[in-house]
Amino acid sequence: MNTREEMLARMRRSQPAPVALPELPAFAQGGGAAAAGFDAFCEALQRMGGKIAPAPAGGDADAAVRALFPDAKVICSATPEVRGTRTLDPTQSPAALDDVDVGVVRAAFGVAETGSVLLTETELQVEALGFLAQHLVVLLDPAKVVATLHDAYRDPAFAQARYAILMTGPSATADIEGVLIHGAQGIRSLTLLPRAA
Amino acid sequence: MNKPIDHAEASSEFIAASDHIEFHDRRLWDLRTKRDRATAAIPEWEELRTLASQIKEHTLTHLADYLEQFERQAQANGATVHWARDAAEHNQIVHDIMAARGAKSLVKSKSMLTDECEMRPFLEQRGIEVIETDLGERIQQLDDEPPSHIVVPAVHKLRTDVAEVFARTLGTDPNNSDVHYLAESQRRTTRPSFLSADAGMTGANFAIAETGAVVVCTNEGNADLSVHLPRLYIASIGIEKIIPRTEHLGVFVRMLSRSALGSPITQMTSHFRVPRPGTEMHIVLVDNGRADRLAMADFWYSLKCIRCGACMNTCPVYRRSGGLSYGATYSGPIGAIIDPTYNLRKYSTLPFASTLNGSCTNVCPVRINIHDQLYKWRQVIAERNALPFVKKQAMKMGGKLLASPRLYRIAVEAAGAGVEYLPRIMMYSRANAWGKQREVPAAPAMTFRQWWLKNRGKP
Numbered sequence: 001m002n003t004r005e006e007m008l009a010r011m012r013r014s015q016p017a018p019v020a021l022p023e024l025p026a027f028a029q030g031g032g033a034a035a036a037g038f039d040a041f042c043e044a045l046q047r048m049g050g051k052i053a054p055a056p057a058g059g060d061a062d063a064a065v066r067a068l069f070p071d072a073k074v075i076c077s078a079t080p081e082v083r084g085t086r087t088l089d090p091t092q093s094p095a096a097l098d099d100v101d102v103g104v105v106r107a108a109f110g111v112a113e114t115g116s117v118l119l120t121e122t123e124l125q126v127e128a129l130g131f132l133a134q135h136l137v138v139l140l141d142p143a144k145v146v147a148t149l150h151d152a153y154r155d156p157a158f159a160q161a162r163y164a165i166l167m168t169g170p171s172a173t174a175d176i177e178g179v180l181i182h183g184a185q186g187i188r189s190l191t192l193l194p195r196a197a
Numbered sequence: 198m199n200k201p202i203d204h205a206e207a208s209s210e211f212i213a214a215s216d217h218i219e220f221h222d223r224r225l226w227d228l229r230t231k232r233d234r235a236t237a238a239i240p241e242w243e244e245l246r247t248l249a250s251q252i253k254e255h256t257l258t259h260l261a262d263y264l265e266q267f268e269r270q271a272q273a274n275g276a277t278v279h280w281a282r283d284a285a286e287h288n289q290i291v292h293d294i295m296a297a298r299g300a301k302s303l304v305k306s307k308s309m310l311t312d313e314c315e316m317r318p319f320l321e322q323r324g325i326e327v328i329e330t331d332l333g334e335r336i337q338q339l340d341d342e343p344p345s346h347i348v349v350p351a352v353h354k355l356r357t358d359v360a361e362v363f364a365r366t367l368g369t370d371p372n373n374s375d376v377h378y379l380a381e382s383q384r385r386t387t388r389p390s391f392l393s394a395d396a397g398m399t400g401a402n403f404a405i406a407e408t409g410a411v412v413v414c415t416n417e418g419n420a421d422l423s424v425h426l427p428r429l430y431i432a433s434i435g436i437e438k439i440i441p442r443t444e445h446l447g448v449f450v451r452m453l454s455r456s457a458l459g460s461p462i463t464q465m466t467s468h469f470r471v472p473r474p475g476t477e478m479h480i481v482l483v484d485n486g487r488a489d490r491l492a493m494a495d496f497w498y499s500l501k502c503i504r505c506g507a508c509m510n511t512c513p514v515y516r517r518s519g520g521l522s523y524g525a526t527y528s529g530p531i532g533a534i535i536d537p538t539y540n541l542r543k544y545s546t547l548p549f550a551s552t553l554n555g556s557c558t559n560v561c562p563v564r565i566n567i568h569d570q571l572y573k574w575r576q577v578i579a580e581r582n583a584l585p586f587v588k589k590q591a592m593k594m595g596g597k598l599l600a601s602p603r604l605y606r607i608a609v610e611a612a613g614a615g616v617e618y619l620p621r622i623m624m625y626s627r628a629n630a631w632g633k634q635r636e637v638p639a640a641p642a643m644t645f646r647q648w649w650l651k652n653r654g655k656p
Contacts, residue, residue, distance in 0.1 A: 003280045003281070003282055003286065004280040006282065007280050007282060007436075007482075007484050007488065008261045008264065008265065010484070010488040010489075011260045011261040011264070011436070011484075011488045011491065012261045013488075013492065014488045014489065014491035014492035014497075015257070015258050015259070015260055015261070015491060016257070016258050016491070016494070016497055017258065018255075018258045018259065019251065019254040019255045019257075019258045020251075020255060021251070021252065021255040021441065022247075022248055022251040022252065022255070024248070024444060024445075024447075024448070025241075025244065025248075027241055028248075028444070028447055028448065044461065047461075048460065048461075048462075048464065049464075094425055094426055095392045095393075095426055098388075098392055113451075113461060114461040114462040115461075116462060116466070121473070127421070127424075127425040127473065128421075128422070128425040128426055130421070131418050131421045131422045131425065132391075132422070132426075148447070148451075149446075149447045149450055149451050149462070150444070150447035150448075150451075152447070153443050153444055153446050153447045153450075154444065158408065158410065158443045158446075158468060159407070159408050159443060161468075161470065162470055162471035162472075162473060163425075163467070163468065163469055163470065163471070163473070164467075164468040164470075165421065165465060165466065165467045165468065166450075166462065166465075166466040167464070167465060167466075168461075168462050168463070168464050168465075168466070169464050170464065171416065171417050171418035171419075171464055171465065172416045172417065172464050173332045173333075173380060173416060173417050174349075174416075174458075175331070175332040175333035175336070175349060175350070175351055175352075175380075176332070176333075176336075176351070176354075176356055176359050176376045176379055176380060177220070177224070177355060177356050177376060178224050178227065179356075179376040179377075181376065181377060181380045183381075183384070184332060184380065184384065184416065184417035184418060184419070185330060185332075185384060185387065185388075185391075185417045185418045185419040185422055186417065186418020186419070186421065186422065186465070187418065
């Protein structure tokens with residue numbers, strides 16, 4: 001018997017009497033909080049260290065990003081709504097994004113319960129953009145907010161995307177004496193830019 | 198290797214460093230308090246705990262089927278699935294995958310499983326550079342110490358300790374113990390490794406049978422950097438991490454970080470399903486004693502654990518003894534019930550490192566009956582005659598005393614009188630652990646029985 005078969009056989013011998021799989025209750029089946037509020041989402045995101053920028057005046061997202069980071073040399077955007085200073089090239093090695101000051105991406109949707117945004121390879125184009133950039137600006141349609149994580153996990157992206165992340169504010173650590181630091185290994189800040197899709 | 202861990206003796210060194218233990222106690226209690234606030238804000242919290250427990254029990258009682266389903270899905274996604282009976286097989290598989298591709302360096306996020314397998318020294322001895330990228334785990338790697346906590350690996354260290362370790366290993370200023378400076382130093386020195394590593398590795402918080410996805414929860418973003426830059430990704434997964442469907446993640450992800458740190462979710466909750474074009478994804482499914490534990494009628498429930506650390510943060514013994522004193526990969530209450538399944542002789546004192554107050558059970562998000570299991574392990578150890586001589590004799594005496602009202606009365610009266618007149622040396626000597634760090638309260642003027650007879654009536 002090879003390792004795989006031996007392991008499976010041992011598990012089958014060891015498994016206790018079967019326990020039934022519970023049905024998920026209504027709150028986990030889309031029957032949760034009715035109003036998926038953008039305001040609640042913003043509050044939750046701020047508690048997790050995210051920032052909320054005002055909606056861009058005149059709808060110019062590119063100008064809004066430049067205004068947020070006037071000193072940025074390299075702005076690399078994964079959404080056509082923002083030009084930035086460098087075109088994102090998915091054929092390049094992801095390590096080429098090492099010098100990006102600001103990455104820009106449009107999120108698929110937000111989660112009010114936690115302040116998370118969903119990003120997949122469709123939104124990011126190059127996955128590493130969401131981690132190698134020093135700062136990340138996330139565009140989100142205020143109408144695209146679900147109430148809870150249960151609602152979020154009903155999205156087909158989790159079965160279809162190569163990669164999906166619920167990103168909730170910037171990278172953070174409190175590994176030394178519990179002192180909270182934003183900008184652990186990934187992005188140092190996450191700024192949400194509300195903008196209808 | 199098989200020498201029994203003396204938890205009480207091992208913790209004495211940590212206890213002696215009074216500023217460390219005071220901070221450790223306070224920091225972990227702070228996490229427990231934050232956990233309480235976060236869970237109180239969820240009206241259905243208790244219902245979620247029950248659901249999580251049932252989902253895990255269902256999966257564990259159908260484990261082989263779900264692992265086969267996971268394997269089929271992962272293969273359909275383009276990943277390669279490997280099976281490892283034990284730590285040695287796991288380490289060999291990881292080494293073989295890397296060696297076959299000429300991979301010489303590995304960036305990895307935190308994984309208790311790879312600590313359990315002692316993978317790092319195995320690979321290092323074979324010429325592979327392994328870089329831990331979680332800040333706490335990196336501190337522990339550079340200090341050549343195992344993690345002392347499953348969520349916050351360096352929680353037993355103060356900033357001055359970290360400054361000393363980084364000065365010695367990363368060349369930072371030994372006199373600068375500013376936490377921002379230290380964290381920034383690690384970020385700056387780790388980043389080149391992300392950019393150049395041949396391979397990346399993560400553990401898994403959950404593996405989804407329905408989709409073949411590997412779910413990793415971190416705050417630092419280091420798991421994503423470990424996966425998205427190298428051309429080779431290896432995920433090491435304990436077989437108990439499997440859950441049936443994506444919808445079940447809603448239950449577990451809502452609970453994990455609230456239980457661990459009191460935040461509603463980790464900053465990064467990442468789902469890796471399909472390798473990006475031109476790269477490889479390998480998944481190693483590891484047993485290492487888990488199937489044997491599944492066969493233990495009283496103890497298989499510990500396999501429900503999602504490694505949140507809430508039981509450690511709440512445990513008065515853990516908070517005041519430090520994780521390293523357990524001498525095992527898994528410390529605290531969960532460690533005390535898991536470790537004996539690996540080696541009963543070596544870890545026979547750990548189930549006694551508890552007051553049986555039951556707080557661990559109450560905070561457990563998957564309703565593991567931790568304190569019941571601690572008590573059951575004590576019975577197993579006593580039956581196998583593995584109790585230390587002093588404890589055995591003391592228990593025998595205690596049993597006789599408590600079985601006889603007359604003997605008990607004599608003993609209580611004598612003890613009350615005795616404490617007053619005993620020379621201090623008898624209460625506060627090495628032979629009497631009770632006298633360390635505490636004073637005997639003043640003995641009351643009369644025993645309860647004497648008071649009752651005097652005030653309430655007839656004998």
